[in-house]
Amino acid sequence: MPLPAYALAVALAATSVVPAAGAMTAPAAPEPAAAPEPAAAPEPAAAPVAGPIVQMFQWPWDSIAQECRSTLGPKGFGAVQVSPPQEHVRLDGEDHPWYQDYQPVSYQLESRRGNREQFAAMVSACNDAGVQIYADAVVNHMAASDAIGSAGTTHEKYVYPGLYSDADFHDCRRDIANYDDKDEVRNCELVGLSDLATESDYVRSAEQAYLNDLISLGVSGFRVDGVKHMPPEDVGAIFGGLDEVPGTGARPYVFQEVIADQATSAGEYAGNGDVTEFAYHHEVSEAFKNGSLAGLEDVADHMTLPSEQAVVFIDNHDTQRSEPTLTYKDGTAYDLANAFMLAFPYGTPQLISGFAFDDPDAGPPADSEGRTSPASCSDQAWVCEHARPIIAGMAGFHREVQGAELTNWWDDGSGRVAFGRGDAGFVVLNREDAAIEQQSFQTSLPAGTYCDVMSGSLQDGSCTGGAVDVNEDGWLTTSVPANSGVALHAGAKLS
Structure with a gap:
């Protein structure tokens, strides 16, 4: 079975070693609190926003703050999904590809998009503009190789100073070979990424400490990466025990990335929160690509998840690069497909706004050190799908028609x-x-x-x-x- 695009991309960097010369080792992270006694997870939170979610893929924190104030709030967007905020590996020799951000090194809030102070300021600015922040949470694995992190942390594979040691990872130290074997998918390595033992109380408590730190800064929810590589009960234990969002009395909203196949169904994870419905992307994108729209009246009947638990999209950062049925490059056909998604009553719609690319591995616009350049819709390097007139106008439409049949x-x-x-x-x-x-x-x-x-x-x-x-x-x-x-x-x- 073919690997997801991210897996294929990471394979190119799985053996990369970044020189650590001159790097300063980051201070050791505090010991996570002891894990609480296991308890039944509370009911997952429903999507708490009327407007759509927009994935501001690889946008820096300062730029997102500005965009929340100028465009996202006024146009009716409900939430922003931000790229992973934790310290990630630096793949200098690979020209800083986008997927390095999905290889955690520590849980310090220091990435190529900004530092902790900038992240907190962004969350505050967006919340003030009526736009919630959902962080992309990478909790299945750590970085694939010996390297240095975006905060200067040096590490070895299976040894991440002050956080994880060899005992915190699964014993299957090889790549997944058989995607029809559910145990192998959940316990072996996704193209070299160090696979965390998420059944461990220590690992769970360390991840909860990181996620609760984000919540303390005002983060309202999480998109959970690579969920099918973890058992549903592990995901439920990690996310079911998180703190309430300050000032709301509400639990964080959680939606899980599940690329369903013969061995893994999206419904297996529905007890933990919402789930991405990849079948929607295939059916609706194909209909608008080919101009055959009449059959979409019954599209909800062809999905595996009920509307209230499905997160739907026309494209995301993976499908843009691996299954580009429709992307920003397809012009009005793409815009109209997103308009349909924002108008039709099925699922919670998720849009994407990223950067222009020809090389599917390319990272965002950056300086010579790999730090992401400011994002602006006046800069052609940033695509700004969210600001296209049809999509921007339909964000408010979606907010206005919530609950109507x-x-x-x-x-x-x-x-x-x-x-x-x-x-x-x-x-x-x-x-x-x-x-x-x-x-x-x-x-x-x-x-x-x-x-x-x-x-x-x-x-x-x-x-x-x-x-x-x-x-x-x-x-x-x-x-x-x-x-x-x-x-x-x-x-x-x-x-």
Whole structure:
């Protein structure tokens, strides 16, 4: 069975050794507290935000803080998934590829994106803007080789000073060879990465100390990396015992990356929190790539997870590089697929906003030392998918229609669909190469004039883009250009 893209990428660096000359060894981390007595994990927290999650892939902390204030909060995004904040290996000889960040060296908050103070300031700024922070949590493994970390920590494989020693890792010291063998998938090494013994009380308490440190800074949740490489009970024990998010009385939101296959189902992990539904990416991305949208009315029936436990996406940092059915490089087809995801009532949508690349291993824009350059949507090196007009407008649509049922489905049997979300919103998507000319659609919207949020917004009592009238019987008549769309919602209705 083929390995995930991350696994294939890490294989290139699994034997890399970074010179430690001149490096200073980081201070030893404090001993983690003794693990508490095992107890039943509380019920997993539901997604606590109305707006979508956006993965700001490899963005530095200072840049995310600014983007929360200027764009993400005002546009209605609910949460940002940030790249792993812990100290990671430095693969200087590999030109600092993106995947080095998924090889922890210690749990110090010192990465190529910034230090602890910058991370805390970013969390505070985003929370103040109404945007929660979810950290990408790497708890299955540590770095693959002897090297130096982003905070200066020198280490050997299986020996991470002040944190883990040889006894804290599984005895299977070889790569996973048979992905149909569940025990091997969970206990052997993912292309050389030191596989932590997550059944160990010590390992669990060390990881909880790290995650609770992030929570103490205001982090509201976690995306858990590589979950199928850990037993469900280990994941539940680690994340089920975390602290409440300060000032909320709520447990952190958890969603788990599970690339399901014959040996591992997504449902095995649903008791711990939400789970990524990779089948959605395949079906919806393929439909918009080929322009065959009519069958998407029943897409939820083809999924393995119930809507309330599924996290869905058109692409993420792995699929962009390994299964690029649709990515930012596909233009409007990609934008419309994301618009569908943000409008259709299935799952919690997750977007991505990253950097431009041709080499799938390439790291983000950086200086000569590998420190990530400031991210800005005015810099073409950063793609800023979240700021594209269709996607940015549909973030607010998604927030506005939460909880409203699917209504008034229409399709032409091919590449044109329209549907409503009760009396809260209505969307028309045209993936054909010809325009829809003055087509009438039945909606459940109240009568009035609405701004088309795919082409603009409601500002100061007027529409910056198109506007559409809905009559007293709920009908609207509009034209939709080729490969375009129209979206109306109650929050963008003229008074």
